[in-house]
Amino acid sequence: MSFPSSGLAAGMACLALLLSSCGGGGDDSDPPARVQQAVAQLDTLVPQYLARTGVPGVAVSVVYRGQTLYARGFGVRKLGESALVDEDTVFQLASVSKSVGSTVMAGHMPGSAAGGKIDWDTPIQQVLPYFQLAYPDPSLNLQLTLGDLYAHRSGLHDHAGDRLEDLGYSRDEILHRLRWASVGNRGDYAYTNFGLTAAAQGMAQAVGTDWATLSEQTLYRPLGMTHTSSRYADFAARDNRAWGHVQIDVDYDSYGAQPAHYQVQNPPRQPDAQSPAGGVSSSVSDMALWMQLVLDKGRWHGQDLISPTALQAALTARPGGKYGYGFNVGTDPHGHPTVSHSGAFLLGAGTAFILWPEEGLGITVLTNAQPRGLAEAIALAFGEQALGDAPSGAPSRDWLDFTQNSDAMHGLYKPEGKFAGQTPPASPVPPKPLVNYTGSYTNTYYGKASVSLNGDGSALELTLGPMQTKYALRHWDGDTFIFDLQGENAPRGSVSAVTFQPQAMQIEYYGGDVTHGLFTRL
Structure with a gap:
């Protein structure tokens, strides 16, 4: 389904806003000409990038020294409908x-308007006593801090817990089960949604509320972020919201088509289990207020709403890395210091913001399609013009090609599994009678699983998790079978092996626990 040209033209008719800040600490001086020219160029740049990619909708906001200079939507909220994206359209932020x-x-934290005695160095077990990891030395759990978890330095393996979420486990169940996840050294960096979520859950529990309410009381309500929530139900109930879209039949080879053909993702991504890490929904008008707060070091209406010390720590890269506490910290391609983050749902969201703290400048870009570098390309193209690294209308490079063809972006679509893309053996060793493999199995981390014959008894079916997720098994060779995967954590073309052993089976895709995916027969 191609992007409707009529929808693009209508989206371009949305009004750009040149707003004064309703927040704190605004600078009354006019922005430099280079910033004003870069802002004006967005009205041309964004529609061009939308036409090239086929992405249905995007919204952009820009702030400069306490002022919102720009907040505008382009395109449509949902393919097949005429409703337009505007500055108040709510998008899922994903990892932003x-x-x-x-x-x-x-x-x-200490120094904030709310006060408090908890800081980044507070041990997680002080606020979430049940949380522990499978360190060889269990006493290390006593040293694990909120900052370790927000900086992705707990030692948990990459994206630990995400596949439990896919199976339907709740946040509390996942955080309890992480004690059986495979773990490396405390201090090693590996990106984990649920490690960070554990720290946020601990803070909310210490304050005596849930995370979504804490976020509303601490941040959204004081800033007037009336279109922002950390509950999926609030997002789903909004009339002015952007629906997630996915490229039709996208795979590693077809990724990056210009333009791509999109369809509405159904069912939509429901990220409540990892809300602190990926569950916020917001508009670019609200994100402009948040950017102003961060750029003004946590001050709002003349007071330190956010602890400046704790915020500065969050904006500072941990030793030897490029990540602080929930922020990427580094430089843009021209060497200007930045803090930033991107967000990505393979099931329909691509988002990014970049702040240039020394300039007091920031941009947020939200899109309603799975990631392909569009949000980052708009932000970088704007930034180099606003900072004088390229003249207006003459970018130093094709930023869309640069971002979408990066290994990090393209790699999101690389199929998983040792047998992905491989041809089955020409003369496989026959399996045992299929009934020999059937039965109930269990794994401490992933829970119970069952293997049964399908309806006509010709093949095996694997069922596991609270949602009773089912996979059709195909014979590969001997006691090894495979099944196909596709979803938020498994790009199209992914395949998992299942190898049966006496009284056990090992599942490749579900191998993130201390036993590396071993399910024992009950």
């Missing part, structure tokens, strides 16, 4: 939620 949530955390 981490940076928003980091400011919520800092809003309850």
Whole structure:
């Protein structure tokens, strides 16, 4: 389904806003000409990038020294419908939620308006006593801090817990089960949604409320972020919201088509289990207020709403890395210091913000399609013009090609599994009688699983998790079978092996626990 040209033209008819800040600490001086020219160029740049990519809708906001200079929507909220994206259209932020949530955390640390005795160095077990990891030395759990978890330095393996979420486990169940996840050394960096979520859950529990309410009371309500929530139900109930879209039949080879053909993602991504890490929904008008707060070091209406010390710590890269507490910390391609984050749902969201603290400048870009570098390209193209690294209308490079063809972006679509893309053996070893493999199995981390014959008894079916997720098994060779995967954590073309052993089976895709996916027969 191609992007409707009529929808693009209508989206271009949305009004750009040149607003004064309703927040704190605004600078009354006019922005430099280079900033004003870069802002004006967005009205041309964004429609061009939309036409090239086919992405249905995007919204952009820009702030400069306490002022919202720009907030505008382009395109449509949902393919097949005429409703337009505007500055108040609500998008799912995906992992941009981490940076928003980091400011919520800092809003309850010493020096904030709310006060508090908890800080980034507080041990997680002090606020979430049940939380522990499978360190060889269990005493390390006593040293694990909120900051370790927000900086992705707990030692948990990459994206630990995400596949439990896919199976239907709740946040509390996942956080309890992480004690059986495979773990490396404390201090090693690996990106984990649920490690960070554990820290946020601990803060909320210490304050005596839930995370979504804490976020509302600490940040959204004081800033007037009336279109922002950390509850999926609030997002789903909004009339002015952007629906997630996915490229039709996208795979590693077809990724990056210009333009791509999109369809509405159904069912939509429901991220409540990892809300602190990926569950915020917001508009670019609201995100402009948040950017002003961060750029003004946590001050709002003349007071330190957010602890400046805790916020500065969040905006500072941990030793030897490029990540603080919920923020990427580094430089843009021209060497200007930045803090930033991108967000990505393979099931329909691509988002990004970049702040240039020394300039007091920031941009947020929200899109309603799975990631392909569009949000980052708009932000970088704007930034180099606003900072004088390229003349207006003459970018130093094709930023869309640069971002969408990066290994990090393209790699999101690389199929998983050792047998992905492989041809089955020409003369496989026959399996045992299929009934020999059937039965009930269990794994401490992933829970119970069952293997049964399908309806006509010709093949095996694997069922596991609270949602009773079912996979059709195909014979590969001997006691090894495979099944196809596709979803938020498994790009199209992914395949998992299942190898049966006497009284056990090992599932490749579900191998993130200390046994590496071993399910024992009950």
